[in-house]
Amino acid sequence: MYVRFWGVRGSIAAPLTNEALSAKIEAAVKLALKAGLTDDWQVSEFIKELPWHVRQTAGGDTACIEIQAGGKLLILDAGTGFRRLGLDLIQRSMGSPIEAHILITHTHWDHISGIPFFAPAFMPDNALTFYSPYSGLEDRLNHQQNPEYFPVPLAPAFKFVHLNERERFQIGDVTVETFPLNHPGGSYSYRITQDDKMFIYATDSEYQGLSADSLKPFADFFNGADLLIFDAQYTMLENVEKENWGHSNVFTGIDMALEAGVKRIAFTHHEPAYDDEKLGEILHKAKEYLNINQPEAGLQLYLASEGFSMTL
């Protein structure tokens, strides 16, 4: 099972600013002066050793993840990252029809605003099916493309499948299951299993109470995942200040992953106000927390970033 992140920002797209780019260049040049680089051939090695927040960016596009499993293409959420995925799919397909199964967690803008810009929807041979437990998903997406807000109506190529709140179904030999999360207006987690690999997408969720009992239903659903993608929009302090805003943090994610025997956790839905340095600090603190609590668990931690991929 192959997983690739196309959009990892929460709430609203937040592209890298000119100021942030200049700060990265300045930091890199200062480190290069300290390192005393003298030859061109040293540069690429030096860049590889730069701190993550200087060398890279988490990216500004909102929620979209690509999964390739059992010969099927599944897409989780259709935020602004969905636009670039669409362009990439057209290039990759080299004129062959594209079949995509698009699982929508909920219809907040950061999860659907790429849909009007998804170029494969305007090619009639493509088979593009949306799945969600919202019975009115098609109406909601039509609203998004009401002429008052967008000049082109929802592409007729899209098909819709309505799921139950806790449903298990097949896409080829891929098993997909849904589970409700705590979020204003609702949100759903998806568990995707193929062969012996299990992937969980659990974005836009707040875990209240944090007792073993209150976490248990979620831990049961996440149990044994090879990869859990987890909403960690806030720091712990902000999560307390923003109670009922429907998001979580890295520490809750680690507790949950340990409870559920998860192998890898990738933190996503990054707060748009956080820059790469802050996101790097959050991952660093998460690693410290894991090392203090249960280093022997072997849980691997990742910060989701655009273009980051892994094969389970």
Ligand SMILES: [Zn+2]
């Ligand atoms: Zn969101």
Ligand SMILES: [Zn+2]
């Ligand atoms: Zn949301």
